[in-house]
Amino acid sequence: MTPNAASASSGPSRRSFLASTAVATAAVAGGMPLLAACGGSESGSRDGTTSGKDAKKILPAFVANNVVTPDIPSKNGSAVGFYNKLDPAGLKTSVPKKLGKGGKVTVMSPFWGSPPKGDNPYYTAMNDLTGVDVVWQNQDGNTYDQKLGAVLASSSIPDVVVVPGWNMGGKIPSAILSKFADLGPYLSGDAVKEYPNLAAIPTDAWQRSIFGGKLRALPMPSSYVANxxxxxxxxxxxxxxxxxxxxxxxxxxxxxxxxxxxxxxxxxxxxxxxxxxxxxxxxxxxxxxxxxxxxxxxxxxxxxxxxxxxxxxxxxxxxxxxxxxxxxxxxxxxxxxxxxxxxxxxxxxxxxxxxxxxxxxxxxxxxxxxxxxxxxxxxxxxxxxxxxxTQPANIFAFVNKKASEAVIRDVLAVANATAAPYGTKEYMLTNYGVEGTHYTVKDGVPTKNDKGNQEVANAFLMIASPAATIAHPDLPDVTKGAVEWQQRMGAFTKKSxxxxxxxxxxxxxxxxxxxxxxxxxxxxxxxxxxxxxxxxxxxxxxxxxxxxxxxxxxxxxxxxxxxx
The missing domain is CATH 3.40.190.10 (Periplasmic binding protein-like II)
Known part of the structure; x- marks a missing residue:
């Protein structure tokens, strides 16, 4: 992965976030026990416990993505692993055509560090890829729960709001039910096939995205094996x-x-x-x-x-x-x-x-x-x-209940790109930015520069992500060790x-x-x-x-x- 990315120990809030996402390591590993003390960890409602036959009517169909073959496939709930050198010329395409219709979508999301300018090369390239004009309303991740509560209590809610699991305390769960859209008509069953990368998200992560009996969120999947x-x-x-x-x-x-x-x-x-x-x-x-x-x-x-x-x-x-x-x-x-x-x-x-x-x-x-x-x-x-x-997803993106179908379709177009698997052009742009501007590839190892570390962070991957992935071509033994550890421990893992x-x-x-x-x-x-x-x-x-x-x-x- 990126040798000079921020480590997972660079501060409590940052650490909690990175431990649950792919930002620094592409190892979507789930929340640490610390998250229980980070402002609440429960979400949804009693109705949100939909399971069994009712859930099957709501959940998107699962269609495996065969665009890229991982070096180590998932087993016993593990992440997929990639350890071979990256060939920029051999990157696959998982989004052959723009699905966005050119609309504008506002997104509120937590950000750790100094947010980049809105017209930076990373945002511009992602908007060009998806065909959607995404406008970011980044908020300080350390105080995000306070901002989140204020925004959801107001009448002015962005088109998309990212909510980490550890920020789902207080009145946030009830606000989720009243303020955010049901994505079921666009994603349930075979409807998701219009968005192949979203169809490849594991079913458990979609199950976790059911709030109040409806599919209301786009998930960031994680391995359920103890992290x-x-x-x-x-x-x-x-x-x-x-x-x-x-x-x-x-x-x-x-x-x-x-x-x-x-x-x-x-x-x-x-x-x-x-x-x-x-x-x-x-x-x-x-x-x-x-x-x-x-x-x-x-x-x-x-x-x-x-x-x-x-x-x-x-x-x-x-x-x-x-x-x-x-x-x-x-x-x-x-x-x-x-x-x-x-x-x-x-x-x-x-x-x-x-x-x-x-x-x-x-x-x-x-x-x-x-x-x-x-x-x-x-x-x-x-x-x-x-x-x-542990839970199979811990960060979610919600769409404003007042959003038009056109806006919802544009959001799903963005999510379909950001959920592209490792080894694709879309994944590299989402996670690394523009080659030459934000990162370089030397001896098959992509490395972000300072501009990449500043601009390509905490952004598009928050809207949706692929199945849990561990990818370290710079340290292939670590990739193998981590994925194989998850596979061995997954054999002893029980779902409560x-x-x-x-x-x-x-x-x-x-x-x-x-x-x-x-x-x-x-x-x-x-x-x-x-x-x-x-x-x-x-x-x-x-x-x-x-x-x-x-x-x-x-x-x-x-x-x-x-x-x-």
């Missing part, structure tokens, strides 16, 4: 003769072997996220995903013995002194581990899969021996891990009861579980005890948890599950 990888220093493991652990017990034994505080070397960072996956705890990234059916009854992740066991295992790593001291300072996601990991102060940590390429690329010049790699999710108790799926659904909990229970993430981190660091969590769970039940369970059960009874 938090236990990374390790492969070069140092090989140098020291360390065996990669396969179980939680082996991990603890290795941590003891590695740690030498006097030499300022520790085994790991905070491994809580990996512990949850290893012990079979449902995702905490979004509230509906935390519910599973166990012995015929809905159970929340915080009620599981595995939840406490994962916290206790993580706590023991801290207590034994195996965790780098920096991680004791606060919440695990508040620590940027890249510098000290690269310096060899600790050898294992967990982070979003997008950082695999970012870390390796950033060390290429000054530390050529450096090699980051991903270990498989650890097994526990002699059984294979049970990993719970409300996977892929858009759900907003009743407001009276919105804050019911707000304090649990902080309590988790306090327990892991020894500031609180497991008993404190048990007490918190008991309070949760009394204050509405049991009622919330009944509410979810009714949803499940009425709508069934979208999990396959």
């Amino acid at each position: 938090i990888v236990p990374f390790y220093r492969k070069d140092l493991f090989e140098k020291e003769g360390y065996a990669v652990p396969k179980t939680t017990d082996e991990f603890v034994a290795l941590a003891k072997e590695i740690t030498n505080a006097k030499a300022k070397v520790w085994a790991c960072g905070d491994m809580k996220w990996t512990a949850f996956n290893s012990f079979g705890v449902p995702s905490g990234g979004e509230k509906p995903l935390g519910w599973i059916v166990q012995d015929g009854k809905l159970v929340n992740r915080i009620e599981l013995d595995a939840y406490l066991e994962a916290l206790e295992w993580s706590r023991k790593l801290f207590e034994a002194g195996y965790v780098h001291p920096d991680f004791k300072l606060g919440k695990s996601q508040a620590v940027d581990p890249s510098t000290k990991f690269a310096a060899g102060e600790f050898l294992i940590y967990n982070n979003d899969i997008s950082s695999w390429w970012g870390q390796q690329a950033s060390q290429a010049a000054q530390n050529p021996e450096f090699q980051i790699w991903g270990m498989d999710i650890l097994s526990h108790g002699g059984a294979d891990p049970v990993i719970y799926a 009861a409300f996977y892929g659904m858009q759900i907003t909990e009743p407001s009276r229970w919105t804050n019911l579980s707000n304090d649990f993430e902080q309590l988790e981190d306090d327990i892991v660091r020894g500031r609180k005890k497991i008993g404190d969590m048990q007490a918190a769970v008991s309070d949760w039940k009394k204050k509405g948890g049991d009622q919330l369970r009944d509410w979810y059960q009714k949803l499940l009874d009425e709508n069934g599950t979208a999990a396959g």
